Structures are given as structure tokens and as C-alpha cells.
Amino acid sequence: MGRVKLQLRKIENRTNRHITFAKRKSGLVKKAHELSTLCDVEIAVIIFSPAGKLILFDAKKRPEEIIESYLNLSEKQRGRYEISFQVFNLGDKLRNLLELQEIENEILLCNFESENIERQIRDKTLHGLLVMLERKRNMIIYFFHSPFKHSFQLLSPINID
Amino acid sequence: MGRVKLQLRKIENRTNRHITFAKRKSGLVKKAHELSTLCDVEIAVIIFSPAGKLILFDAKKRPEEIIESYLNLSEKQRGRYEISFQVFNLGDKLRNLLELQEIENEILLCNFESENIERQIRDKTLHGLLVMLERKRNMIIYFFHSPFKHSFQLLSPINID
DNA sequence: ACGCCTATATATAAAGA
DNA sequence: TTCTTTATATATAGGCG
DSSP states (O other): OOSSOOOSSOOOSHHHHHHHHHHHHHHHHHHHHHHHHHHTOEEEEEEEOHHHHHHHHHOSSOHHHHHHHHHHSOHHHHOOEEEOEEEESOOHHHHHHHTOHHHHHHHHHHHHTGGGHHHHHHHHHHHHHHHHHHHHHTSOOEEEEOSGGGOEEEEOOOOOO | OOSSOOOSSOOOSHHHHHHHHHHHHHHHHHHHHHHHHHHTOEEEEEEEOHHHHHHHHHOSSOHHHHHHHHHHSOHHHHOOEEEOEEEESOOHHHHHHHTOHHHHHHHHHHHHTGGGHHHHHHHHHHHHHHHHHHHHHTSOOEEEEOSGGGOEEEEOOOOOO
16 A cells, blocks of 8 residues: 555564554554444454563563563653553443453543653552552553563553463 | 545444445454564454344343353354454464464364354354363353344453453 | 655445346 | 445555655
8 A cells, every 4th residue: 555565474674664563553543443433343452562472471570570670760761651452432331341441541641641641650650550450450461661662562451370 | 445435433324334344344354464464463353243242231141041042043043153353473472371272273264164164063062162262261252143144253352250 | 763745555435236 | 135346535655854
């Protein structure tokens, strides 16, 4: 859908791959939102970043330790906060069932107040957010460092143990 | 993206809504597959059908009873078997973690041998498949009747209780 | 990295079979 | 229903700042 027809295989050039990722991720999310609205259907799109995979399985640290070291970074080192978990059009009952209300609120906060996100993180601390989400969902939620944008991503839900 | 620009709201005409659902669902799935391949990223797209929502929250029956009544239908009444849970490009380790291997195999079987699906259902019975998947994933997986195509959909993962 | 531009590829709404 | 077809809308690759 551009100047050139792409072959359907991994884009080897790192820069181009990340540019394409950003563009197509937003395109996919938009499409999901449209389908959700037009057809009154509930959709979740979950994107697991390469970073998440790496850290989850190769890191010697436990998630808590990863979060701890994230909190020890300076604000500048932390980069922008990014949430990669998107939920569209979840009905009240299903939302309650999944106990996602609180998370959705956090996502909305992040989306609409992204300028203040660093302050939010200071106020609550990532750890506090994590604990809250964990309690609400009875699920373990991890934050991972992303190679894209040098930012953190929230990958969920991964139900471990 | 058609002859006419659609407004972003629920399509009220039932037939048109279902046609659009079928088209856009396949489009979304294709996009997710492309993004997954091009950028080497793991993606899950989970579509909760309206039928699933209805039966989950409004039915007096327990899921087992719903499955039981499904099994009591004649083969013609059952219609074609459909799985709406799609996973793209899950790495081996992540796949093992989520214990999705068995499910993926089932999905592949269903996709590539859809002509034989009725026989497969006879051989294993939906109940047997359900139990197997439940054991493998430590998750509860439900089958729901879909208003679309008068077929059944596998909605997962919904982690209940 | 991020946004804007433009040419091109792709998706799809409506209609026809 | 379930295909095609076709006109049009949309997505996006590559460039530039």
C-alpha cells in the first residue's frame, strides 16, 4: 500500500522495520476499533513486543527486579510510557468480568494526558500501578523495556503460575 | 473503502452488518498477520461475538449444558465449526508458556481439514476437545452459538473464577 | 526518532450473479 | 445465502524536513 509492494517477510532494515511497525500498529488498532463499532463486536488486540519476549525468557531478573531497575532510572532514561494493550467496545458485564475497568481508565489517562505521564508515574510509581492492576485483575502484569523508542511497554494479560 | 463512506457507528441493517463483519474480520486478521511477519512481533486478535456475550451473561445454562445441547443437535443443525481465536507468530517459548501448542494444532486441523470437521467433531466430541484444552491451558474455554452463519465459535481465553 | 507528503497498493461497500 | 465485480475510500512505503 505504498510506493512499492513489500514482500511478506521480516523487514531486515531495523529503521524501516520500526517505522513500519509504528504505522501498521496504528492502522491495525484503527481497523479493530472500526470493526468493533460498525458491527457491535468486542475485540482485543494484544501485541507482544520483541523486547517483552526477550526479557521474559532470557532475563535473569524477576519482573519485580526489572520494574525496580526501571524505577531507578532517571526520568529521561525512562523515556515515554507506552501501553500496547488495547481493548475495544467491551460491554459492561464483560468488562467487569475481566476486571478491566481500572486498566481502561489508566489507558485513557495515558492516552489523553500523555504530557503529564511522567508526573503520574512519579505520583503512583509504576510499582503502585502494578500492584493495583494485579489486585484488580488477579493476573500478573509485566512491564518490559522495548527496543522501539527506548520506551516501556505494558504487556498483558499473561497469566503465569 | 467502498462505493460510499460509512459513518463510524453500528450498522443497523442486520444483513449489511454481517457482511461487513465477515469482510472486515478477514481484513483485520490479514493485517495482523502481515504486521506480525513484517516486524517479527507476536500478535493475538481476539474477537468476542455478540452471541458469546449474550449466552455468557444471559443464559441460565452453564457452559457444559450449552455444549451438551450443542452435541444433541443434528449435524446439519450444528452448521460449520468456526474458531475465532487467532494467534500469529508466537515464538516457541511463549507458545509453551501459554500452552497454546495443542490449541494451535487444533486450529490448523480445523483450517486445513474443514471438510472433515464434522467427522472430527464426531470422533472427539466437542466435550472431549473442551476438556483437553481446559487441561492444557488451565483456562476455561467456551463454545458459543453465533448468530453469524448459525455456527459455533470458540471464544477464548476468558479466564473465569 | 516523529510528522507530513504523494504515489501506489490494498480494502471494501454496493451491486450483480 | 455465497461468489464476483467494480468504483471508491483508505492505508502505507519511501522521501523530505
